[in-house]
Every structure is written in structure tokens, then in C-alpha cells.
Amino acid sequence: MTHPQDALIHLMIVAASSDSSMTERELFRIQALIDRLPVFEGFEKSRLADVVNDCADMLNGPDGLDTVMDNALAALPKKLEDTAYALAVEVTAVDLRLEQEELRFLEMLRDKLSLDRLTTAAIEVAARARHRRLPG
Template identity: 80%
Template sequence: MTSQTQDALIQLMIVAASSDTNMTEREFTRIKALIGRLPVFEGFDIERLPDVVNDCADKLNGGDGLDFLIEDAIAVLPKKLQDTAYALAVEVTAVDLHLEQEELRYLEMLRDKLDLDRLTTAAIEVAARARHRRLPQ
């Protein structure tokens, strides 16, 4: 796994978390937990995370913005990691079990650019909701 591929996955998660203009502590904690736990991030130096976040901000603030960031990230992802990229983005947005309109729009944009069928993306979304569900109060 190249650091470029790992950076792309992280940047897609960062955009997912900040797509509603407010990255919560819960979302950022989830991103760090996923980086620390998942095999796809094996060997990633967590000390590089601030640099990856800054690079993400630079791309978003550049002339092409969000479309460029998504396309740039997908370009470095092996095809077999496209479902992983979508699952990570959904995982981050599902943390609080309430998706704002902007988060839903970002996931739709990502879905449209990835080479994934609708059944796969629906399964990823349902699984994320199931993992984050809490007991009724």
C-alpha cells in the first residue's frame, strides 16, 4: 500500500467529515480510529496526519475544489479499493446517525465518480447504520 493511496483514502474521509462545514470531534476520532485499526492503513505514520489534512484543505481551496479532490483521490486508488473508499466515507458520516443534506450530497458525488454498483453502495450504507445504532432510550 502506497502512502499516496492511504492519503487519498484519508482525504476522502476528511471531506466526508467536513462536508457539512463542521467536523465534529466524534468524526475526527473515528477517522483516527479507522487509520489505527484497518489493514489498509498498515504502515501509515500517524504523525503525517496533519500534513494530509493540510494537503486536503489546499486541494479544496484550489481552483477546482471538491471535484478535483475526489477525482485526484480516485485516480490513485486501485479499483479493488473503491468500495473501501466509499465505506470509509460512509463510516465517518454515519458516526452521529444523522446525515445533513451536504453529507448526503457528498456521498452522492462520491458514488457517482466511483465504479461501484448501486447494490454495493446500498449495502455499505445499511451496514454503517447498523454498526452505529444505539439502544432506544
């Protein structure tokens, strides 16, 4: 069984790589979220490379994306489902432009979670607001 912190990291990795590439900004955002969010308190940062490799191994296996998502969601307590979605949105929003593949991943994640549409919409709007830049 996957640890809930590992599950959240797996979902962030899949969100970041859903458009076939993980940008430096996405990687830095994942690291920053792990460093500062209370849900990651106690996470041994020395394990991060192993967690990332475990995720990559699952993604490269049979039914990779579904396997990662199903394992991650099975490891998460219900009360962390909104956190999981918020983290996925946060990672995809960092580039300020969501690719079609990223939108599809978020849609798949929404479908697997028991969150209502109002909650997911609020999470999405909040992420856009946080990443907005001044014009110019």
C-alpha cells in the first residue's frame, strides 16, 4: 500500500508530466509544495527520488496511468481528496497555460474523486488567481 504522502506526490508527478514533459517550473513547484505544506510534514525528502522512480515504474507498466491513479486514490483518506485535486491543479497551473493533455488528466482525476463540481471549480479558480502575473 502506498503512503498518502507518496500518493499525493504521484498525482503531482502525473499532472506535471501529463503533457509529455515536466518543465523546470513544474518540478520546482512540486518541491516547494512538499517543502511547505502541512500535509507533507514528516516526509523524508531523501525518499523523493525513490517515490518519483516508483511512479515512473508504474506509469511505464501495463495500464500505467490508471494504475498510478487507482493506487494513489486507494491510499488517500477521503478527507484528502480535495487536497489531491488542489495539488494537481497547482502543478498544472504553474505554466499559466493548460495543455489539452493536462485538462484531460484533471478531468480523469475529477471523475475518480468524490468531489462536487463546485469544489473543483473553486480549486481551479483559486489556482489561476495565485499564478496570475501583472500585465506588461
